[in-house]
Amino acid sequence: MKEKKFTVRQLTACAIVAALYAVITIASGPLAYDLMQFRLSEALIVLCWFEPVLAVGVTLGCFLANIFSTVTALDIVIGTLATAIACVLTIRIKNPWLVPLPNILANAILVGGMLAWVIFPDNLATGFAIAFAQVGFGELVVMYALGMPLLFALRKAGFPHILRKSARNIP
16 A cells, blocks of 8 residues: 655645644634634635645644633643544535534534533533534634635635645536
């Protein structure tokens, strides 16, 4: 079996995406870390739909941003895991209108569960319902208000593929 390696272009693109994600998240401060969060950088997950290797950059960016989490150090692990799962599932989506769903659900479940455990330890069921709804709502707003326009703009522009010579056929 032939081993796949990152090209210099892929590595560079992942580093740029990671830096963008981290900077946008950290710069948006209170919007990005709380029970009701609007993490603007999550819109970058749509990049994975075009170019799967960028999932590495998005996930690394989330990890770096979560080091600065004001909620709990658990956010470094749980939040990053939610983003990694969202990226992997996003790659598999065929219908562009469904691209936001893996991110919305992964974060609502995993980050919502983490926040319920941290903020509502005496009432986990109610706390989870609240956290699930609030995190899910924030992700829904960001993904459909920012992520979808980004996806369709990139698609319309033919998204210049800097990582390989032939572009992926996108409906």
